[in-house]
Amino acid sequence: MYSPPFEYVRASSWEEAVAALERGDDDAHVLAGGQSLVPMMMLGLAAPSLLVDVGGAGERTIERRDGALVLSALVRHIELEQSDVVREACPMLSEAVRHIGNVRVRHRGTIGGSLAHAESTAELATVAVAQRATVRVLGPRGRRTVPAAELFVTHLTTSLEPGEVLTGVEFPTAEASGSGSCFLEIARRAGDFAMVEVAATVSVDQEGRCNDVRLVVGAVADRPADVSDAAQALIGARPEQPAVAELARAVADEVEIGPSSHAGEEYRREMVAVLVERAVGAAAERAEP
Numbered sequence: 001m002y003s004p005p006f007e008y009v010r011a012s013s014w015e016e017a018v019a020a021l022e023r024g025d026d027d028a029h030v031l032a033g034g035q036s037l038v039p040m041m042m043l044g045l046a047a048p049s050l051l052v053d054v055g056g057a058g059e060r061t062i063e064r065r066d067g068a069l070v071l072s073a074l075v076r077h078i079e080l081e082q083s084d085v086v087r088e089a090c091p092m093l094s095e096a097v098r099h100i101g102n103v104r105v106r107h108r109g110t111i112g113g114s115l116a117h118a119e120s121t122a123e124l125a126t127v128a129v130a131q132r133a134t135v136r137v138l139g140p141r142g143r144r145t146v147p148a149a150e151l152f153v154t155h156l157t158t159s160l161e162p163g164e165v166l167t168g169v170e171f172p173t174a175e176a177s178g179s180g181s182c183f184l185e186i187a188r189r190a191g192d193f194a195m196v197e198v199a200a201t202v203s204v205d206q207e208g209r210c211n212d213v214r215l216v217v218g219a220v221a222d223r224p225a226d227v228s229d230a231a232q233a234l235i236g237a238r239p240e241q242p243a244v245a246e247l248a249r250a251v252a253d254e255v256e257i258g259p260s261s262h263a264g265e266e267y268r269r270e271m272v273a274v275l276v277e278r279a280v281g282a283a284a285e286r287a288e289p
């Protein structure tokens with residue numbers, strides 16, 4: 001299917017992109033890597049009147065600064081995958097990005113596009129919530145920052161206001177020593193959209209007892225679910241069996257599971273239990289006291 005005609009503007013700065021979006025109507029869209037928007041246009045699911053191409057709106061930068069990994073929105077998935085800086089500063093991001101689509105998609109898709117698109121199965125959304133990332137936003141009323149947990153409203157919907165663009169993402173890196181993380185997912189085939197994702201971070205003290213556990217389940221509902229409260233049962237204990245299996249069962253029994261065309265609720269609930277147990281176990285092994 002061919003898309004209806006649309007106007008095309010190439011922005012050479014984020015400010016120019018915001019100004020172009022302001023001149024457009026409600027159907028003006030940002031175009032980044034095009035890996036979600038273009039397929040939607042070809043399927044007739046999106047019909048923008050104006051495309052504002054932000055590919056040249058800024059540099060594609062990956063930096064460690066002031067206790068954070070700071071990424072420009074234009075950084076491509078493949079660059080996250082191949083960056084030593086990302087691997088050291090936020091290993092969960094390196095681990096998760098490899099699951100996105102295929103190498104062609106990862107060469108074009110951007111982190112800003114993935115977060116702004118807010119697909120409910122997006123790996124980067126789950127990692128952003130798990131790592132307490134913050135997105136940088138520019139709009140007609142100026143700049144602001146939004147915690148990732150407040151960005152995702154529901155499937156394909158964010159809290160970005162009309163005319164706003166996402167210009168960057170910050171992942172805090174100042175973890176206490178003795179912290180390990182793990183991202184796991186299950187999909188029908190490698191590269192398919194995930195059926196269940198789990199992102200776990202475990203911190204242990206000198207005696208090897210948990211002093212912080214963060215747990216986010218993705219791809220089962222309309223946005224990533226932060227279930228860290230349930231994981232507090234591990235605080236003060238060693239992250240070992242049977243405590244980890246009990247935690248996994250409790251999370252799986254309580255987490256909201258929405259509809260999916262890939263697998264039924266019962267199967268996905270069981271997979272939440274399996275992945276939580278494995279991810280918490282792996283994160284604990286990586287956390288050296």
Ligand SMILES: Cc1cc2nc3c(=O)[nH]c(=O)nc-3n(C[C@H](O)[C@H](O)[C@H](O)COP(=O)(O)OP(=O)(O)OC[C@H]3O[C@@H](n4cnc5c(N)ncnc54)[C@H](O)[C@@H]3O)c2cc1C
Pocket residue numbers: 029030031032033034035036037038039054073099100101102105108109110111112113114116117119121122123124164165166167191192193194
């Ligand atoms: C075959 C295939 C398999 C895929 N598999 C996966 C997968 O397993 N997991 C996964 O997470 N994704 C998957 N994707 C999607 C891919 O990750 C996309 O790259 C990503 O979702 C969107 O990034 P993009 O840069 O391509 O954005 P685009 O497609 O250009 O834009 C997506 C949306 O975000 C908006 N947008 C883009 N950038 C900005 C910005 N800076 N500010 C504000 N709004 C913006 C656009 O207006 C549009 O609405 C797949 C895609 C394909 C084609």
